[in-house]
Amino acid sequence: MKTLIVILLISISFSGFVAGQNSITNRNIIRIGAAYSRFGEDDGFTFFNEYQFRLGNKFSVGPNFYFTRTGYFLDNKSAITYLLGVDLNVYYSLLKSENTSISIGTGYSFRHQDFSMNFPSILGPDDNFGLIQHTNQSGAVINFIYENKISEKWNAGLKSSWQAFGTMESLFYIGLFGGFKF
Numbered sequence: 001m002k003t004l005i006v007i008l009l010i011s012i013s014f015s016g017f018v019a020g021q022n023s024i025t026n027r028n029i030i031r032i033g034a035a036y037s038r039f040g041e042d043d044g045f046t047f048f049n050e051y052q053f054r055l056g057n058k059f060s061v062g063p064n065f066y067f068t069r070t071g072y073f074l075d076n077k078s079a080i081t082y083l084l085g086v087d088l089n090v091y092y093s094l095l096k097s098e099n100t101s102i103s104i105g106t107g108y109s110f111r112h113q114d115f116s117m118n119f120p121s122i123l124g125p126d127d128n129f130g131l132i133q134h135t136n137q138s139g140a141v142i143n144f145i146y147e148n149k150i151s152e153k154w155n156a157g158l159k160s161s162w163q164a165f166g167t168m169e170s171l172f173y174i175g176l177f178g179g180f181k182f
Helices: 002-021
Strands: 029-039 042-055 059-074 075-096 100-121 124-149 154-165 168-181
Touching: 029 059, 029 154, 042 075, 042 154, 042 168, 059 168, 075 124, 100 154
Parallel strands: none
Antiparallel strands: 029 042, 029 168, 042 059, 059 075, 075 100, 100 124, 124 154, 154 168
16 A cells, blocks of 8 residues: 555656646646446446546556446345556557547556455345455556547547456456546
8 A cells, every 4th residue: 555655646746747848739637437347247337537647749647546336136145346446557649630539558557346245044034144355456457548529628538448457357347538638
């Protein structure tokens, strides 16, 4: 956790230096979005908030914060997974026109996972039992962003992300976002 805080502080400090060098057409952006997600074999949703610092015309860096909930309910049984994480990403603009941009990115993700499972007991409905598991993980991320300009300050688009965590199950999400340039 201390390592994560140090990395975030360094990236925020670096962003002040980078923001001062950007032109008015190459502004930083905040994206807020919602997405369909798939974690292992379970479907769910993800909310994400990304802050991108532009590094010239082709590159950008920044953190992405996300919350994911997946799981199922079936005949008094439930299995719910909550993920809370932060990605540190680097993007490269493949295509950039006046109104549209397509970017790919890679990065590193840190996440906290809470997994809970409840089962009915053979002793009766008042004697259910459950399992709760907490884990911290880190792994690689691959991102794709399609962005369209709405006005001088507002953008909208599509983001997909795939996160691999070694032997743990990977997370995939795809969804829409709104963005604000400043």
